[in-house]
Amino acid sequence: MSADDAVATDPVEWKLLPKTAAVGEDGHLRVGDIDLLDLAAEFGTPLFVYDEYHLRQACRAAVAAWGDGVAYAAKAFLCRAMARLAFEEGMHLDVASGGELHVALSAGVPPAKLILHGNNKSEEELATALECGIGRIVVDSFDEIARLGRLLETLPARSERPAVLVRVTPGVEAHTHEFVRTGGEDSKFGFSVASGAAAQAVAALELLPSVELVGVHAHIGSQVFDVSSFEQAAEVLGRFFAPLGLPELVVGGGLGVPYVNGESAPTQVEWADATRAACARMGVDPSVRISAEPGRSIVAAAGITLYTVGTVKRLLGIRTYVSVDGGMSDNPRPVLYGSGYEAFLPRVVRASRPEPIRLVGKHCESGDLVVPQAFVPADLQVGDVVATPVTGAYGYSMASNYNKVPRPAVVFVADGSARVVVRRETLEDLTRLDS
Numbered sequence: 001m002s003a004d005d006a007v008a009t010d011p012v013e014w015k016l017l018p019k020t021a022a023v024g025e026d027g028h029l030r031v032g033d034i035d036l037l038d039l040a041a042e043f044g045t046p047l048f049v050y051d052e053y054h055l056r057q058a059c060r061a062a063v064a065a066w067g068d069g070v071a072y073a074a075k076a077f078l079c080r081a082m083a084r085l086a087f088e089e090g091m092h093l094d095v096a097s098g099g100e101l102h103v104a105l106s107a108g109v110p111p112a113k114l115i116l117h118g119n120n121k122s123e124e125e126l127a128t129a130l131e132c133g134i135g136r137i138v139v140d141s142f143d144e145i146a147r148l149g150r151l152l153e154t155l156p157a158r159s160e161r162p163a164v165l166v167r168v169t170p171g172v173e174a175h176t177h178e179f180v181r182t183g184g185e186d187s188k189f190g191f192s193v194a195s196g197a198a199a200q201a202v203a204a205l206e207l208l209p210s211v212e213l214v215g216v217h218a219h220i221g222s223q224v225f226d227v228s229s230f231e232q233a234a235e236v237l238g239r240f241f242a243p244l245g246l247p248e249l250v251v252g253g254g255l256g257v258p259y260v261n262g263e264s265a266p267t268q269v270e271w272a273d274a275t276r277a278a279c280a281r282m283g284v285d286p287s288v289r290i291s292a293e294p295g296r297s298i299v300a301a302a303g304i305t306l307y308t309v310g311t312v313k314r315l316l317g318i319r320t321y322v323s324v325d326g327g328m329s330d331n332p333r334p335v336l337y338g339s340g341y342e343a344f345l346p347r348v349v350r351a352s353r354p355e356p357i358r359l360v361g362k363h364c365e366s367g368d369l370v371v372p373q374a375f376v377p378a379d380l381q382v383g384d385v386v387a388t389p390v391t392g393a394y395g396y397s398m399a400s401n402y403n404k405v406p407r408p409a410v411v412f413v414a415d416g417s418a419r420v421v422v423r424r425e426t427l428e429d430l431t432r433l434d435s
Helices: 005-011 036-043 052-068 078-088 098-106 123-132 142-154 197-206 227-244 269-279 296-302 334-337
Strands: 029-031 047-051 071-075 092-095 114-116 136-139 163-169 211-218 249-250 287-293 305-313 319-324 353-358 369-376 383-388 409-414 417-422
Touching: 029 036, 029 123, 036 047, 036 305, 036 319, 036 383, 036 409, 036 417, 047 052, 047 296, 052 078, 052 269, 052 296, 052 409, 071 296, 078 092, 078 417, 092 098, 092 383, 098 114, 098 123, 114 123, 123 136, 123 142, 136 142, 142 197, 163 197, 197 211, 197 227, 211 227, 227 249, 227 269, 296 305, 319 369, 334 369, 369 383
Parallel strands: 047 409, 071 092, 092 114, 114 136, 136 163, 163 211, 211 249, 249 287, 319 353
Antiparallel strands: 047 305, 305 319, 305 383, 353 369, 409 417
């Protein structure tokens, strides 16, 4: 057996589990002091389980590393409970659509704590943001600059001009999947530094009397493990930003998280320290507020998805398929990005996992893969609850109703109590919008 095989078949590494994970006397995994099998029995499966303590600690770590202004990237996972939690722990919220803006506002997050993103914001989205008094708008195109100017001519005068950041592309290719790279020259986001478009956008915004340009924003991609990518981007940004004399520089998000045994990632502090050092080398004034927008690193490891095994199909000499009651409708990342996950049985979380399987969903697609190459205990059987860890980011938020499968419930657990923060969809919900 190779070292890689040993890592794969070993019990799931503890760092991949939520912070309150513990093994009960019966060998079952507990999170928030609740047996995961009890949660599956009470709330059904598929089920997203979030460790509230983990979420709060992750928010606090981000605030400690970056200071005031650090924003939770809500696209990673958003519901009203999550919006309130992030705000309570001192974070601003980065919202990427009118829908995310609506959820954050309905959760009671003050508009001044919100930052609106998007490469194609509609007039309606921009008008809503302006009317509610949003904290920041990240301007992404010359069309948007013109759109803002027109809107501000028609809307009632405000006592303060709306604050905007200009999004730039630093030309840095992060070492990550091509679909989540956003900082290179060939990107739908922002204004290129190298081409001069970023400087033109700054000049255009400075000439627009109805807005206040307060800073620069960039984002190089998601699931970035190499701190040098962040340093390289910060150097390009710092060189562009320093002469502008603006008070804010936002370096976006993208910090990677481990998903499988053997992976590791930088901490918030390592990311922040490397970024600040690179900016200082480029002459960025120490008084500038340098901030970030972590999302995945806040919520990913706080979440676990629970499924129930419905079918075990052994194809002699080929592989064993284990089918569960969810799949690509609650976690499309394996299909979209080839993302890897671990799988384990909460009833024997410390057990070795010698049995290779392909964990698949119930959808009418051969590509409906949950974990293409998973390892589980040899006694896995129909009716078992199987768990995939590190599913707190981009699982529920990217979920769909493909094959008209209702989306799962989401529960937060803490101190022996569980609360439903998003109810399970019903069959009636599937026809609620039909005429």
